[in-house]
Amino acid sequence: MAHAQTEAKPIVDREQALDWLRQMLVIRRFEERSAMLYQRQKIGGFCHLYSGQEACAVGSIGVLREDDYVITAYRDHGHALARGMEPRAGMAEMLGKASGCSKGKGGSMHFFQANRNFMGGHAIVGSHIPLAAGMAFASKYRGDDRVTICFFGDGAMDQGALHEAFNMAGLWKLPVIYVVENNLMSMGTHLHRHSAVLDLTQRGGPPYGFSASVAVDANDIEAMAETTLEAANRARAGEGPTFIEAKTYRYRGHSMSDPMKYRTAEELEKARERDPIALYEVVLRERGWVDDEGLELMQAEVKELIDEAIAHAEEAPEPGLDEIYTDITVSPHIPQE
Amino acid sequence: MAVIQYREALNQAMSEEMERDDRVFLMGEEVAEYQGAYKVSQGMLDRFGARRIVDSPISENGFAGIGIGAAMVGLRPIIEFMTFSFSYVAFDQLVNNAANMRYMSGGQFSVPIVFRGNSGIAGNLGATHSHRPEALFSHFPGLKVMMPSTPADAKGMLKAAIRDDDPVIFIEHENLLGDKGEVPDDPDFVVPIGQADVKREGSDVTILTYSRSVMTSLKAADKLAEEDVSVEVVDLRTLRPLDMDTILASITKTNRCVFVEEDWYYCGIGAGVADRIYRAAFDELDAPIQRVAAKDAPIPYNRTLELDILPNVERVVEAVNSVLYR
Ligand SMILES: Cc1ncc(C[n+]2csc(CCOP(=O)(O)OP(=O)(O)O)c2C)c(N)n1
DSSP states (O other): OOOOOOOSOOSSOHHHHHHHHHHHHHHHHHHHHHHHHHHTTSSOSOOOOOTTOHHHHHHHHTTSOTTSEEEEOSOOHHHHHHTTOOHHHHHHHHTTOTTSTTTTSSOTTOOOBGGGTEEEEOOSTTTTHHHHHHHHHHHHHHTOOOOEEEEEEGGGGGOHHHHHHHHHHHHTTOSEEEEEEEOSEETTEEHHHHOSOOOHHHHHSGGGTOSEEEEEETTSHHHHHHHHHHHHHHHHTTOOOEEEEEEOOOSSOSSTTOOOTTSOHHHHHHHHTTOHHHHHHHHHHHTTSOOHHHHHHHHHHHHHHHHHHHHHHHHSOOOOGGGGGSSOSSOOOOOOO | OEEEEHHHHHHHHHHHHHHHOTTEEEEETTSSTTOOTTSTTTTHHHHHOTTTEEEOOSOHHHHHHHHHHHHHTTOEEEEEEEEGGGGGGGHIIIIIIITTHHHHTTTSOOOOOEEEEEESOOSSOOGGGOOOOHHHHHTSTTOEEEOOOSHHHHHHHHHHHHHOSSOEEEEEEGGGTTOEEEEOOOTTOOOOTTOOEEEEOOSSEEEEEOTTHHHHHHHHHHHHHTTTOOEEEEEOOEEESOOHHHHHHHHHHHOOEEEEEEEESTTOHHHHHHHHHHHHHGGGOSSOOEEEEEOSSOOOSSHHHHHHHSOOHHHHHHHHHHHTTO
């Protein structure tokens, strides 16, 4: 049975709260249906699902402004949807269609949406972390007060790129929020087998002079939101980066091809007792903001939305072969043709 | 001879060399407890223990460097990149340290290390995960570059790489990992570095190729045989150093040449090899060398586009016809 975690006064109003709950449901359904489509080979490549981590993306992105930048790694569907990407654009991308958010050229790991300042999913572990510092650098350079938020997994903590970017972000007090989604696993390797220091807040902020380094229960969406809001305020006030260790858990294997032998049924069961969506439902019921009927209605709407996204994606046309040579920075070297 | 998969052949090569020489160890992401991301190191943790089958954090530059340091003081590491797309994170270690060490220490230090893993355009992974780094690494003096096409070659070539005293970039192909073939069980079966192999004899045209393109080329040769065109398919196997003797013997026999590779055309392996052929045997050629390579674009996710980027049987046949002026 789920228990309410957030007892402090709500940081959101009813409308916002219900929207967040709905977004988490959209992500969960998007992911679970993606798994089915993957099994039917409609989706190719690698497919890393976000199920279990929804509160992290929705809570943090939910308190940011539309002009802030959001960038993430390859487990990117949740962040994109939390940033307001239409499920149909995401689903069409998964199916490689021309109407996908990256025109079918990016796939599951490379979602992009410029008009929402969604700066992409990036599939080389750690290599997007300097990009986030670069976006924050640009904000500072231009003198605007935008913030950049950058998500990555605990495994990315081990990349050199992270340490170089953190040093410069701290040195130049860049307006960036780094969120490690610590789901305890990097692929099949548990945190204790890849990091000598298990408290990631010690590895993240302090050595680089960040304004703060905090751990948060990322299954508690409002705690996640509150922590992010504080970080954003500090960043906008010129106080520099924050490192957030978002403690979370993923329900599925690393990718669809991972049988997850390193986990027991009990561990999974235990994690599910603290399901971020179920937890928030309890909170919202206790506040009298939602009831059975409201929830059922919401679920039906979400189901319809995802059904519609899939129908769109399945019917959408493939990109034409001439797309091979579009969107290339320099003119291609085309022999014989 | 047993019939085994390409990935098992790689496993056998490493296991046999580890049996033979305690200085050999395997390090990389997910190689031990997870049994290898592509199951190449399956069972090796049980067999050799955690001292010799070492799971590393996702720190390519770090563990590539650790391997090089260990090699400089006498160990013989095998460093697995989950895929070669990730080797670029370790590029500094590979080209500044591994490739240069022997030369810049005036021969005092050698780096007997193998960097291995798969590469290739396989299964809609999009631009970041579809690299073919062979031309890139072949550019650097100090690195040897090998790419096996069959299970037997995978085993014999990897054993040669492990026994070599210099850094070897050993690139497998993701789409070949499950291929089966006869593989010798002799523990001293070694395919020497720098030895090409005639995979099919022919007299009208030579196709020079390597890795999965060998399979594409063999299919094209079958098809052309139906039209009475006799194609010789030469698998380079080692891209650096090149086996010019085998290449020139074949060119001298057929007087026509097509080069097939999955890498991009510009500055690809075929460009370097064609240059060497023109310099060594211009007069032997009855037609300019044709090259078939991937289309010049990052690799798209979409299946149809991805397939269209790759060299295929049709394009190889077309290139052969063009050097025959058919
Ligand atoms: C540089 C690099 N090395 C290895 C990989 C293969 N790989 C993809 S995801 C992953 C695990 C990453 O785990 P983590 O950063 O904790 O993120 P999570 O999957 O938990 O969200 C690995 C090893 C890669 N994509 N890039």
